[in-house]
Amino acid sequence: MKHILKLHVNGEDFEILTEVNKTLLEVLRENLGLTGTKRGCDVGACGACTVLIDGKPQLSCLTLATVVQGKKIITIEGLAREGKLHPLQKAFVEKGAIQCGFCTPGMILTAGAFLDENPHPSEGEVKEAISGNICRCTGYVKIVEAILSVSENQ
């Protein structure tokens, strides 16, 4: 049986008619067309589905859409402001931290939430923070450099 979900995503309010058993990942991608959030493993082991809920990272593949009603959801699409890239997005582009780009949305959102709590981390702390975001392409070196460059400039 369908019910109406009221979700607040990237600053906008949406009403979505859907089943109870939908994960936030499914609703974001299929009902809202926000395909920036990726389905990697679907079981919470790769981090590609990471979104921000009230500023904190969360795996949308393991989150029921119904329980995040009334919370502030940010996907990768909501990071740029008025066409201006977030410092992390800019750093990832400039440092060559993006190859296929599949891990990138989850990687950037995780890094952003981490830097909010820990503005001047060591390299080891950055690596630890992104250890839940798997990248098959880059070998992580440029990703860590990009995140560190943002923390240094803050």
Next chain:
Amino acid sequence: MPYALYAFHKEGRMRLPKFECLEPRSLKEAVKAFAADPGGALILAGGTDLIVNMKHGVIQPKRLIHLKAIPRLAYISEGKDGLRIGALTTLHELVSSSLIKKKYPILGQAAKEVAAYVHRVMGTLGGNLCQGNRCRFYNQSVFWRGVRPTCYKAGGEICHVVRKPKECHSTYCGDMAPVLIAMDAKIKLVGPVEERTLSLKRLYTQDGKKPLSLKKGEILKEIFIPPPAGNTLYLKWRLRDSLEFPIVSLALHLEKNGENRIDRAKIIFSGVGTGPVEASEAEKMLKGVSLDGPMIENVSNQAVKEISPMRTSLASPAYKRKMAGILLRQALEKTGS
């Protein structure tokens, strides 16, 4: 395999089955709903274990009772008699808490060993303690499991680890339980008729199919830790330094008296049994002694005799036994110095 379960993995992904999701506003409401539906309802907190198992089709609750809307279940508060942690406190809150860093640092250190950053933000202490047992034949998708008959834990007849019926050898792999048991933690359970407090160790049945001793309708509310004494270490052995469950892990707690002799020892392993495993004979060997090379060797050898790892993961039981001994040796050498 039944078609209804096959539908789980249509289009190459795992859809959740249909269920009802309740969001009670009080623990009393939650307990009432849980007690009213013992067969079909399960408790949802962070979801990092439960939702995965639902996607794999090994559990099929008709109803989920979501606890995160209930106020005042997440807290870290210190009193004269010790530390009280609400069951819905996230692992990330344990890692970040300045009170814990100052007075009970091992709790934050152990919490930081769990999975990765995002899992610790979602996952709760209660959920970590109550996590399901794991096995390479159980924690797999409908598609993967379809090549064999359903295993006993997932509702079938046979355990594929030992190829015998009506047995379950799934492994307890939690990180927080060994540390908390070593620190003599107690838990408060709230049920439909009564509240009860018991030692955390007694939460675990050592039964792979039903690992928790919760009675009908009981929900874990609070974890209590006595004031810190002695030294507690947690060593986790796994292939990566993040994400993974332990191959084997060890919580060692030692209290020494003035003459550097051991007053009290706790040796608790994870990853080597159907529940957290306490090496009680090894603990007895340590009482009243001063640590030296030969004693450490003897205690480690004894502890290895008290664990019974099964082939529930990629690591062989022989390897787990060897690593358990090595971890204990390392831990004793570290605290001895």
